Amino acid sequence: MQSKTKEFKKELPRHLDNDIMRRNIAKATWLSMQKREKVVTEIDDWEARREEAHLIKKDIVANLFDYLDQFEARAKQQGIVVHRAADAAEANKIAEQIARDHDVKSIVKSKSMLTEEIDFNKHMIGKGFEVIETDLGEYILQLADEPPSHLTGPAVHMSRVEIAKVFHEQLGIDYSEDPEHLTITARNLLRDKFLEADMGVTGANFAIIENGGVAVVENEGNARMCMTLPRIHVAIIGIERMIPRVEDLGLFLPLLCRSATGQKLTSFISMIDGPRKPNEYDGPESVHYILVDNGRSGFLEDEHMKEALHCIRCGACYNTCPVYQNIGGHAYGWVYQGPIGAVITPQLLGLEAAGSLPFASSLCGSCSEVCPVKIPLHHLLLYQRNRVVKAGLAPSMEKTAMNQFVRVGKSPKTMGRLGKAGRFFQRLLGKKAYVPGWSKSREFPEIAENSFRKWWRDNKNDED
Numbered sequence: 001m002q003s004k005t006k007e008f009k010k011e012l013p014r015h016l017d018n019d020i021m022r023r024n025i026a027k028a029t030w031l032s033m034q035k036r037e038k039v040v041t042e043i044d045d046w047e048a049r050r051e052e053a054h055l056i057k058k059d060i061v062a063n064l065f066d067y068l069d070q071f072e073a074r075a076k077q078q079g080i081v082v083h084r085a086a087d088a089a090e091a092n093k094i095a096e097q098i099a100r101d102h103d104v105k106s107i108v109k110s111k112s113m114l115t116e117e118i119d120f121n122k123h124m125i126g127k128g129f130e131v132i133e134t135d136l137g138e139y140i141l142q143l144a145d146e147p148p149s150h151l152t153g154p155a156v157h158m159s160r161v162e163i164a165k166v167f168h169e170q171l172g173i174d175y176s177e178d179p180e181h182l183t184i185t186a187r188n189l190l191r192d193k194f195l196e197a198d199m200g201v202t203g204a205n206f207a208i209i210e211n212g213g214v215a216v217v218e219n220e221g222n223a224r225m226c227m228t229l230p231r232i233h234v235a236i237i238g239i240e241r242m243i244p245r246v247e248d249l250g251l252f253l254p255l256l257c258r259s260a261t262g263q264k265l266t267s268f269i270s271m272i273d274g275p276r277k278p279n280e281y282d283g284p285e286s287v288h289y290i291l292v293d294n295g296r297s298g299f300l301e302d303e304h305m306k307e308a309l310h311c312i313r314c315g316a317c318y319n320t321c322p323v324y325q326n327i328g329g330h331a332y333g334w335v336y337q338g339p340i341g342a343v344i345t346p347q348l349l350g351l352e353a354a355g356s357l358p359f360a361s362s363l364c365g366s367c368s369e370v371c372p373v374k375i376p377l378h379h380l381l382l383y384q385r386n387r388v389v390k391a392g393l394a395p396s397m398e399k400t401a402m403n404q405f406v407r408v409g410k411s412p413k414t415m416g417r418l419g420k421a422g423r424f425f426q427r428l429l430g431k432k433a434y435v436p437g438w439s440k441s442r443e444f445p446e447i448a449e450n451s452f453r454k455w456w457r458d459n460k461n462d463e464d
């Protein structure tokens with residue numbers, strides 16, 4: 001997916017003016033948070049589980065390449081062909097070669113943010129393969145030629161009317177807004193694609209070191225069909241997706257499902273640990289893993305940013321974020337959005353390209369509160385802001401203002417004088433006081449009669 005993060009600030013008003021998108025996002029995120037709240041409070045030791053998951057991921061990240069070697073060795077023992085890709089271009093090239101070696105013409109694919117990150121569809125379609133998205137939301141977006149706007153609900157920004165129009169225009173069916181009719185239409189079309197496909201492509205929610213297998217979580221059964229129906233299965237896996245043992249799924253699956261969709265567990269949890277055995281009558285003839293780095297190892301060099309690799313892509317931080325709720329996912333300009341996107345995108349694409357994203361936060365900390373693996377997202381947002389400033393990429397006006405503020409703040413006398421002047425002018429202008437940008441959509445609150453400093457002087461003896 002091509003990045004538009006550089007235009008983040010410029011594009012914001014367009015997203016803020018999109019009332020339909022904002023209504024859809026607000027409704028969906030509110031519902032998700034309600035459902036999450038209900039199922040999370042059912043579990044007494046939720047906090048202890050978050051902590052345990054945090055520690056497991058911490059250990060994985062601290063020894064990432066050792067574990068990756070172990071995972072690869074186990075997978076090979078199971079007859080899986082394992083490839084490693086340093087970047088997006090290499091990952092796509094490997095996938096293309098696998099397809100050519102196996103005489104593949106058509107590919108069915110389940111939802112995977114990593115394949116969005118590496119622009120898998122564009123590459124493969126450009127090389128002459130048919131690639132069909134099979135998750136309903138992703139299928140709608142493929143028809144609409146739009147990128148996803150959420151980790152778990154890719155088409156969450158679209159209304160029923162918009163989806164009906166896309167189906168009518170792209171599939172030539174009679175116009176209908178009936179969700180059941182639209183779903184059945186997609187299902188019938190996708191069934192044929194599944195049966196014709198030579199290759200199925202999935203991501204992996206968890207890569208299990210102990211047995212070299214992967215687990216994929218979903219609600220529609222399409223990922224399971226991608227893994228089992230076609231002759232070839234390719235799992236494209238981020239190198240940070242590992243967990244140690246099969247039994248750790250008992251910890252991670254409820255954390256993921258409850259945080260993501262407010263379900264105790266999703267409808268389908270599929271595990272694969274190798275191609276079809278001689279005594280089995282179904283399953284793929286050949287299974288390939290493509291282990292993708294694409295900038296992830298760069299996180300390891302930074303003590304703070306390492307923690308962002310713990311992410312299990314549940315999307316809860318999106319749902320709870322007041323900024324995401326108002327601007328939607330497309331505003332962020334790339335595949336990862338919301339608080340975790342604002343943290344990792346500047347790392348993956350560079351501060352120059354995505355340095356304004358960490359500033360898209362009120363720093364309320366709600367994202368850190370809901371994160372099932374306890375990533376301190378609001379601290380990482382602040383950390384990324386600091387890096388942007390240190391790299392000299394902050395707007396020069398802002399830099400000058402902050403420098404002045406530091407100078408003034410160091411002198412109680414000047415601070416007192418400025419406070420007095422400020423109160424005088426604010427009283428004069430009332431609620432119409434103007435601060436470029438800030439006061440465009442806000443009014444100044446009533447000003448206090450006296451400053452805090454005066455109050456302190458007058459009352460400090462009472463407090464003693």
Ligand code: SF4
Nearest residue numbers: 311312314315317371
């Ligand atoms: S950062 Fe945490 S809350 Fe956000 S998507 Fe990742 S795991 Fe979920």
